[in-house]
Amino acid sequence: MIKIGDLLDNTYVIEARIGSGGSGIIYKAYHTRLKKNVVIKQIKSELRGKINERSEVDILKNLKHTYLPQVYDFITDDDDIYTVMDYIPGLSLLEELKKRRRFSQKKVIKWGIQLCEALSYLHSRSTPIIHSDIKPDNIMLTPEDNICLIDFNVSLLFSNDVNVVGFSEGYSPPEQVSIFNVIDRMTVPRKTADKNSDTVFLELNSGRPSSNIKQTKCKIDIRSDIYSLGATLYHLISGERPENSNIDIIPLDSYNIKIGHSLKQIISKAMNKDIESRYETIGDMQYDLNNINKHDYLYEKKVRRKRRLLIYIGLFILLIFIATIIFILIK
Known part of the structure; x- marks a missing residue:
């Protein structure tokens, strides 16, 4: 079990435990070579033997897409398996x-x-x-x-x-x-x-x-x-x-x-x-x-109607404000 402050694989400094899910514990870490934060997920012991061939693991490492995190590494350490990927703030x-x-x-x-x-x-x-x-x-x-x-x-x-x-x-x-x-x-x-x-x-x-x-x-x-x-x-x-x-x-x-x-x-x-x-x-x-x-004409019609209503309300408030200013100046 890794602890806060540990150096994993001589590369990743474990900074905090940030969550856990059905398949493992999630840590925030610092990548000392890339100089950036990453997420490390420790695979639960019951599921370690179910991670398949290394070739399949490498497929995930080669994925590159705007809406997917970059997978950097899969680490085996003292029979534990860890996945390393982008840290997504938010x-x-x-x-x-x-x-x-x-x-x-x-x-x-x-x-x-x-x-x-x-x-x-x-x-x-x-x-x-x-x-x-x-x-x-x-x-x-x-x-x-x-x-x-x-x-x-x-x-x-x-x-x-x-x-x-x-x-x-x-x-x-x-x-x-x-x-x-x-x-x-x-x-x-x-x-x-x-x-x-x-x-x-x-x-x-x-x-x-x-x-x-x-x-x-x-x-x-x-x-x-x-x-x-x-x-x-x-x-x-x-x-x-x-x-x-x-x-x-x-x-x-x-x-x-x-x-x-x-x-x-x-x-x-x-x-x-x-x-x-x-x-x-x-x-x-x-x-x-x-x-x-x-295709969604009804929804768009409702949106436009609401937008017009807000504009009318805004204009009404503006007219009242202008009328009030004029009244004060005349008085």
């Missing part, structure tokens, strides 16, 4: 939700498009990278008001192993929940969770057959990420985390929020329980988000 969208309750449609669309760009980049790799744990807690908001999608340890854990699966309540799609439930029913599974995280990992004990999992006919693919993105946008616009995917989702119409019909349709399609009825690719979803204002 709060997660979950922390922002706790402060602000919900966000405007304009912001949700902007961040939704940015997330689509990041996921499109991941999904288009020669070996597609499925994030598998998209949720507000794994999305940082930068000082420039842009997003950064973090926590790739989960994609490493899921990449080839049907005996380990994670589950984030409200954000995981039905196919992911089904695999999770199969493992949960099998003999003596090991659970890995954290009181500060809503992600739970189940790992089937070594030697147990995985045939039951394969027989579920459930497969996690890029459309699983699309569901989780839809669930994330649902939370951002409504202020409420959606129900588990095996329960009927409360319609967005049930909330007293300003949202256009087109955005509701996009989120609903992304969150369809039937994987075949969702967007086929993240690019298809991004196209609809990019073109939402061309």
